[in-house]
Amino acid sequence: MTTADRSVAVTGLGLITPAGAGREATWAGLLRGTSAAARDPELKCCPVDFSCRIPELPPAVGRIGGGKAWRMGRFTRHAVLAAREAVADAGLRPGDGWDGARVAVIVGSGLAGAAHLEDQTLRFHQGGPELVAPTLVPMLISNMAAGEVALDLGARGPSLATDSACASGASALVVARDLLLSGACDIAVAGGSEAAVTPVVTTGFQRMGALSARGGEPAAASRPFAADRDGFVIAEGAAICVLERTADARARGRRGYALLAGAGQSTDAHHPTAPAPGGVVAETALRAALADAGLSASDVDHVDAHGTSTPLNDLTEAELIGRVLPHGPSVTAPKGVLGHSLGAAGAIEAAVTALTIHHGTVPPIANLTPRDLEFDLDCVTGAPRAQRVRAAVSHSFGFGGHNVVLALIPA
Template identity: 90%
Template sequence: MTTPDRCVAVTGLGLLTPAGAGREATWDGLLRGTSTATRDPQLKGCPVDFSCRVPELPPALGRIGGGKAWRMGDFTRLAVLAAREAVSDAGLTPGTGWDGARVAVVIGSGLAGAGHLEDQTLRFHQGGPELVAPTLVPMLIPNMAAGEVALDLAARGPSLATQSACASGAGALVVARDLLLSGACDIAVAGGSEAAVGPVVTTGFQRMGALSARGGDPAAASRPFAADRDGFVMAEGAAVCVLERAADARARGRRGYALLAGAGQSTDAHHPTAPAPGGVVAETALRAALAEAGLSPGDVDHVDAHGTSTPLNDRTEAELIGRVLPHGPSVTAPKGVLGHSLGAAGAVEAAVTALTVHHGTVPPVANLTPDNLGFPLDCVTGAPRTQRVRAAVSHSFGFGGHNVVLVFVPV
């Protein structure tokens, strides 16, 4: 097991997902195991016209305040709100409860403000330069989620943005963990945010064959590891974790949800969008994460899968799990319920894995039944499973061949 001086505790969680606004609402939605995909008015007329959207936020949660929301892109606003929830959940108070110079912020995103660029480009061509918003650039650039979170929390330590496609959010947690262990900060606020569901971006994914075409029944579209899966569902969302060195968390009386005990990263260098066959390079990341945690493959009780519901990626991941973890740990895939939030997905699923370890409960995979399981995996279906989880891994894989694996263990 990881030595105490290498342990990082997850002491706070903030989640805004299609399953609900807030950590508890998201967890409850995942336990129900029902897809959140519905027809999307903004996608009317597109070849794929459904998605998974974050529901309207309650006033207490959804208000940025101070007249600042107008300058923020949607992905930035979600990140700020998720970070506030995570910091509050950790029992911290910005400005009075910490030294801001020792607080780092790392937020990942895949497409950042692509939806705003899409909208403003249309305005430019329809009405000329005068219709382009002066806030376009700060609403567009991917570092602004980290920048605005830092501003909102008065966090003056390192502030970084990770951008590695669908592994961006998980990569942010690795960077934050390394900053903590290096002594560069004492608290790290880290995660991912994405709000890029729009006509052009969605159609781009459809044109490359990545999206489900089950337009007649959107709620049945995302079905990770099912024999008849045909693609993912576009989604938005944000997840932010507060990370602290375990000893520091204990010193202020916080146990946290789980320990981030190990992390591994690799790059396929195989193809721009397709994974390396059999997950042979992702295996390097999985084994590195386990080695850093001081664990063997047989110690893994649970896998939170990347599980996109695409034919190729699910097959590759199933082969990886079967080869490295042949003892059959339980498997879940949150994208069945939440859709695929791209750069936020790795952070969302890391948070879900921490909650799984904490509660001893595994959420089911939506739209998957035992008779429709396409692989010899122990996927949790139908209802949540009560299970003691001694070690869990969370997989994140992204276009460009980015692989990130995180290992979580009980506090």
């Protein structure tokens, strides 16, 4: 199979993030380059009391309909809404020329229904078993976002959840591409969703030293690649992509935003939460993605970085970029604006990379100036940068040592 045969087109995008409801609102928020972090009333008793929340969704976007929302966890609802936007954006109409048996759904999440479990545990201890909702299990389990998306769309092909911590959304796209190239489906609806901004989860991250303690200025807390970064800002979000074999998409008149041309994966096997020094194993994933796409390192014009704003991750990733891509591609890090949405982040950032290629514009990193930058990287700061991107990579790294790199090129 040639490299061209192994590409899949990103023909539809759906995004629900702290920057706004929908693809266009999220893109506009990223271009503004202003952090969405703010004080969070639900975290008022926590050592870290700020987050990046999805704003209240307008009725036209946020309504599930059919009396079904009551049975869904928050991460599931967001996945369903993002999937609807992505499918409509791709020009597809379930039930009208849609062979559901040939449609796959893959949705990643790291903590899935943790918020509901936390709430129901409290109810159990305060009032006993009769206060536990009968919807606890379906609102909790990680596969339910994929299951409800499939139910909503009438997709009867392969359906599953990926969980590789903060690389979960990117892992879902890799699985989707593999299913398409194997012939197991003709359309894949894939991405990630997370809604785990809870007091216990947030405090757990705080206790392990992962969160920024910049409580006096939440909007300045997420500072990817800045010398004074001190941790990430916890967030929620969802991104769903519609993927099709490139030839199939073009046959129905769709070129898409970009082509997912290659993917690479590796596992550090180094530490439960810390990356391998220097990104030496993540390098395996990066080089595998480039080889899969038929690209050389010098072909890469742009990097959408994992960029968590933690001291160790950003150091490791900067060393990786400097070593493998020494020619200095542009670098952005959406977590400066959006915070870290954990299992959804990889899918959100893949979607942002596709939009970057499509629009020829690189969003800036929030809270970073050239003076603040610790590393010798070409980070985009201050304002969006017009750039024709011939090839880009999107990095996703997760606790457990999971490394996923996606390579995208113009459609």
